[in-house]
Amino acid sequence: MQPGWNLGNTLDSTGSDETSWGNPRVTRELLRSIRAQGFNSVRIPVTWSQHQGAAPSYTIEAAYLARVKEVVDWAVAEGLYVLVNVHHDSWQWVMNLPTQHDAVLARYTATWTQIANTFRGSSDRVLFESINEPYFEGSSGDAQNAQLLHELNSAFHGIVRRSGGNNATRVLVLPTLRTNADQARLDELTSTFTALNDPNLVATVHFYGFWPFSVNVAGYTRFDAETQRDLTDTFDRVYNTFTARGIPVILGEYGLLGFDRHTGVIEQGEKLKFFEFLGNYARSRQLTTMLWDNGQHFNRTTLQWNDPALFRQIRSSWTTASSTAATDQVFVRRGQTPAAATIALNLNGNTLSSVHHGSTQLVRGTDYTVSGDRLTLAGPTLARLTASQRYGVNAVLSARFSRGVPWELNVIVHDPPTPRAASGTTNGLTVPTAFNGDQLATMEAVYPDGTFAGPHNWTSYKEFGAAFSPNYTSGDITLPSAFFAEVRDNSTVTLTFHFWSGTTVRYTLTRTGSTVTGAPA
Structure with a gap:
């Protein structure tokens, strides 16, 4: 099944049909294209609740069941393994199990009975997942949560196995609570595996990275050692608890949570390093990975990747450790003679073969030098590459290594950004800004006494895309209004904009009632 892809925000839509979240109807051509990209499996999240009748039968619309089966059959015909689940039902009605136990269990039983009967004769390439990201409202705590999830997973197992046909031995996938990989959650699921004593069971967790980095808050703009350690610790726990004991694990969803807003929340180079490392470490821990894609990665109309560089990095990580670098940005101040720029390389066991600018190979020893894991670009070379003095990216260099994908370095001409005075309301303030070739990394917000202003008041560094957006x-x-909702009335706030060049710019906000003004500090 490795690697896998999610057909997200489609059949899991909570609207009237599979297009209600903005994606087109699934076609066989889409699934054929996914197979051609190198994927061996597809997870098809399905939300059933809006297509179900009332108690006691909870009958699923025949047309909807047929449509789900049509898509599954297409995927199997294209050579893909398929994982089908019960998806957003988890927060629509399954979470009420503590307070509406019998009704929820009856509906869950009816739902899986109908799914199991529909797919009883399907290929063994079709897998079932009991429930997506399960949690429970109104429970007494961890012990009851564990007991309830054990009950759901056990009920699911019994329903499918008793339905016969290929379901008697079909691979079944069981999640932890919230598909979380904390050790306590893993241990709870281990108990269920022990009790069921079935060799055709697989564990599943989800992984969206170290949270502050994943959403770009608290100053975690880089894929640093702490962010990396969060990943290795998580995958090690999963490996030691399950994989090393012969229980396969599917990383049913992975990505970055900031992608829920847009993929630019995390800087491109930092994003690439995260996915490169994740793919390689998952491979070392024998985890099957399924990329979460709600339509933002593989364009389902053009059948092309929206960010080809990101997919190249992901695809390479399935088989190869690619080299990366401390940054993918080289800044040159406009109007100044550039000094040599040294970039630390993460060689990953490779060697640097060459550096190219387009089709032109740069001259080693003249245009650049290499010493160990340090690449130095010569000042005269940077001057030549930035001769136009145009703000922004003037050249893209391709550092090529003995294996894996090249690492791109953007040579950028910049001046200090200049935000201007602005006025607005607590519904939102737009600050006109001449970025002058630079890009915003993060923003701090503090009151005059040094305490932190705005959302996430435990840190001065606010959340990219949620508290501010360039x-x-x-x-x-x-x-936006979400920022001012947590700014005191009749207060002054000092903002510090941090840019990727290393430049910082201070800006003063004044809030009086619903009126907000701002000016450079």
Whole structure:
């Protein structure tokens, strides 16, 4: 099944049909294209509740069951393994199990009975997952949560196995509570595996990275040692608890939580390092990975990747450790003679073969030098590459290694950004900003006494895309109502904008009632 892909925000839609979250109807051509990209499996999340009748039968619409089966059959015909589940039902009605036990269990039983009967004769390439990201409201705590999830997973197992046909031995996938990989959650699921004593069971967890990095908050703008350690610790726990004991594990969803807003929440190079490391470490821990894609990665209309560089990095990680670098940005101040720039390389056991600018190979020893894991670009070379003095990326260099994908270095001409005075309301403030080739990394917000202003008041560094958003096309930085909802009335707030060049710019906000003004500090 490795590697896998999620057909997200489609059959799991909570609207009237599979297009209600903005994706087109699934076609066989889409699934054929996914197979052609190198994927061996597809997870098909399905939300059933809006297509179900009332108690006691909870009958699923025949047309909807047939549509789900049609998509599954297409995927199997294209050579893919398929994982089908009960998805957003988890927070629509299954979470009420503590307070509406009998009704929820009856509906869950009816749901899986109908799914199992529909797919009883399907290929053994079709797997079932009991429930997506399960949790329970109104429970007494961890012990009851564990007992309830054990009950659900056990009920699911019994329903499918008793339905006969290929379901008697079909591979079944069981999640931890919230598909969380904390050791206590893993141990709870281990108890269920022991009790069921079935060799055709697989464990599943989800992974969206170290949370502050994953959403770009608290100053975690880089894929640093702490972010890396969070990943290795998680995958090690999963490996030691399950894989090393002969129980396969599917990473049913992985990505970055900031992608829920847009994929630019995390800087491109940092993003690439995360996915490169994740793919390689998952491979070392024998985990099957299934990329979460709600339509933002593989364009389901054009059948092309929205970010080809990201997919190249992901695809390479399935088989190869690619080299990366401390940054993918080399900044040159406009109007100044550039000094040599040294970039630390993470060689990953490889060697640097060459550096190219387009089709031109740079001259080693003249245009650049290499010493150990340090690549130095010569000042005259940077001057030549930035001769246009145009703000922004003037050249893209490709560092090529003995294996894996090249690492791209963007040579950027910049000046200090200049935000201007602005006025607005607590519904939102737009700060006109001349970015001058630079890009915003993060933003701090503090009151005059040094305490932290705005959301996440445990840190001065606010959440990218939630508390502030740059727009490089329109030339502004927006502070939304969500930011001002947690700013005191009749207060002054000092913002510090941190840019990727290393430049910092201070800006003063004044809130009086619903009126907000801002000016460079």
